[in-house]
Amino acid sequence: STSEAPIVIVGTGLAGYTLAREIRKYDKSTSILMITADDGNSYSKPILSTGFQKEKTPDELVQFQADVMAERLDVELLTRSCVTGIDSESKQVLLDDERVSYNRLILACGASAIRLNLSGDGLKHVYSINNLMDYRAFRHALVGVDRVAIMGAGLIGCEFANDLRSGGYNVNVIAPSESVMPGLLPPIVGDRVIQSLRDEGVCFHLGVVVERIDETSDGLSLYLNSGEILEVDRVISAVGLRPNTVIAAEAGLDVAHGICVNRRLETSLPDIYALGDCAEVDGHVLPYVQPLMSCARALAKTLTGEPTDISYGAMPVMVKTPCCPTAAYPPPADVHGSWHVERASEDIKALFRGDDDKLLGFAITGEFMNEKQALTKELPPIHN
Ligand code: FAD
Known part of the structure; x- marks a missing residue:
C-alpha cells in the first residue's frame, strides 16, 4: 500500500533541500526519498554569478556533498536519476526501468535554460549556467581565454557581465532589448546599470541579436543581425528559463507557464505538490529564493498535518551587480x-x-x- 511509501521529493535544489529540512523540524520519522538528475551536492545557486568577486572555485561553492546531506536530513537520496514519468493512479514515479511508490509526491524540479536556435559550427562553445555542474564546465572552459560574449541582458546576464569583468575578462553583452532587465527595471534605471557596467569596461550591443556562431582559427565569430561581427572565445546564453513542466503535463497535471498549484501548493491531482522554479503558485511564477522559502515552510506544515496556505508579501529582487x-x-x-x-x-x-x-x-x-x-x-x- 502507498501509506507506508515515502514522501518523494523530485529535485535537490534550494526548493527540494529546504523542504526536506523544514519537514524534519516537525517530523523526524516519516521516510523521505529524494531523487535528483544531478549529483545532489548542495549549493546556493545565486552565488554562481558571484564566483569571481568572491574568488571561489566551483568546488568551493559546494556547501555539502550529497551523502552528507542525506545523512543530515535523514533521507534516502537517489542521485543522477532522472524521473521520466508519474503514474498518479498507482501513485508511482517512473525512473528509467524502475517504479517507486509515493505517499505524497513533491515536484521541485526547477527550470531549464532556454536555448536559442542559432546556426554555425561554434555552438559547442555556448554555455547556459543554471546549476553548479554547468558552472564547473564553464569555468573549465574559461581557462586560457579572455573574451566572453553574453547573450541576454536580464538579471543573470548582467550579473555574469559584472562578475566576469571582475575576473578580468573582456565582456560583450548582446540583447534585443533597448535597455537591461526590461522585465524588472524601468529603462531609466536599466540605463543607469548599463552606464556603471560600461564604466567597468563591459561593451553593450543592444537592440540586436546573434544569428550565427562560427569557430575560427583563434576563437569564435559572432554574427549579429546588425551586420557587426564580434570575435570572442566563449559565449554564455542567458536568454531566460522555462519551468520544467513536461513530466507534470504528461501525467495530466494542470500546467500553464509553470506547474499550476493553489496556495496550499496542491497540483490538480491528489497528493502531488509543487514548489520552486517549476511551480506557478496561484498564478505567480516567481523564480527566486524568497518565494520558494515561503513555500517550503508552508508545505512542510501541510505535509506534517497542519494544512497551511502560503501568503506572499511583496518580495523585491536584489540585482547582484556590485558596480551598481x-x-x-x-x-x-x-x-x-x-x-x-x-x-x-x-x-x-x-x-x-x-x-x-x-x-x-x-x-x-x-x-x-x-x-x-x-x-x-x-x-x-x-x-x-
Ligand atoms: P533548481 O535549483 O533548478 O533544482 C531543480 C532540481 O530538480 C535539480 O536537483 C535537478 O537535478 C532536479 N530535476 C529536474 N528535473 C528532474 C527529473 N526529471 N528527474 C530528477 N530530478 C530532476 N534568486 C534570488 O532570489 N536571488 C538571487 O540573487 C538569484 N541569483 C541567481 C543567479 C543565477 C546565476 C541563477 C541561475 C539564478 C539565480 N536566482 C536568484 C534564482 C534562484 O537561484 C532559483 O530560483 C532557485 O535556485 C531555484 O531552486 P529550485 O530548487 O526550484 O530549482
Whole structure:
C-alpha cells in the first residue's frame, strides 16, 4: 500500500533541500526519498554569478556533498536519476526501468535554460549556467581565454557581465532589448546599470541579436543581425528559463507557464505538490529564493498535518551587480499608474505609483538602497 511509501521529493535544489529540512523540524520519522538528475551536492545557486568577486572555485561553492546531506536530513537520496514519468493512479514515479511508490509526491524540479536556435559550427562553445555542474564546465572552459560574449541582458546576464569583468575578462553583452532587465527595471534605471557596467569596461550591443556562431582559427565569430561581427572565445546564453513542466503535463497535471498549484501548493491531482522554479503558485511564477522559502515552510506544515496556505508579501529582487547595487519590485502588469524619478548624483530612485498615489513598484540604485526596507513595507502584499 502507498501509506507506508515515502514522501518523494523530485529535485535537490534550494526548493527540494529546504523542504526536506523544514519537514524534519516537525517530523523526524516519516521516510523521505529524494531523487535528483544531478549529483545532489548542495549549493546556493545565486552565488554562481558571484564566483569571481568572491574568488571561489566551483568546488568551493559546494556547501555539502550529497551523502552528507542525506545523512543530515535523514533521507534516502537517489542521485543522477532522472524521473521520466508519474503514474498518479498507482501513485508511482517512473525512473528509467524502475517504479517507486509515493505517499505524497513533491515536484521541485526547477527550470531549464532556454536555448536559442542559432546556426554555425561554434555552438559547442555556448554555455547556459543554471546549476553548479554547468558552472564547473564553464569555468573549465574559461581557462586560457579572455573574451566572453553574453547573450541576454536580464538579471543573470548582467550579473555574469559584472562578475566576469571582475575576473578580468573582456565582456560583450548582446540583447534585443533597448535597455537591461526590461522585465524588472524601468529603462531609466536599466540605463543607469548599463552606464556603471560600461564604466567597468563591459561593451553593450543592444537592440540586436546573434544569428550565427562560427569557430575560427583563434576563437569564435559572432554574427549579429546588425551586420557587426564580434570575435570572442566563449559565449554564455542567458536568454531566460522555462519551468520544467513536461513530466507534470504528461501525467495530466494542470500546467500553464509553470506547474499550476493553489496556495496550499496542491497540483490538480491528489497528493502531488509543487514548489520552486517549476511551480506557478496561484498564478505567480516567481523564480527566486524568497518565494520558494515561503513555500517550503508552508508545505512542510501541510505535509506534517497542519494544512497551511502560503501568503506572499511583496518580495523585491536584489540585482547582484556590485558596480551598481540595485533592487527592484516591478509593478503588476495590469495596473494603471506612472513612474516618478528622483536622482542623487548618479543614483536613482524610481517609484511606480497607482492612480490613487499608492506605491505599487520601485527600482532603486546606489545610495537609495538604504530605503529598500521602508519601500517594501509600503507595497501591498501579493496575498492579503
Ligand atoms: P533548481 O535549483 O533548478 O533544482 C531543480 C532540481 O530538480 C535539480 O536537483 C535537478 O537535478 C532536479 N530535476 C529536474 N528535473 C528532474 C527529473 N526529471 N528527474 C530528477 N530530478 C530532476 N534568486 C534570488 O532570489 N536571488 C538571487 O540573487 C538569484 N541569483 C541567481 C543567479 C543565477 C546565476 C541563477 C541561475 C539564478 C539565480 N536566482 C536568484 C534564482 C534562484 O537561484 C532559483 O530560483 C532557485 O535556485 C531555484 O531552486 P529550485 O530548487 O526550484 O530549482
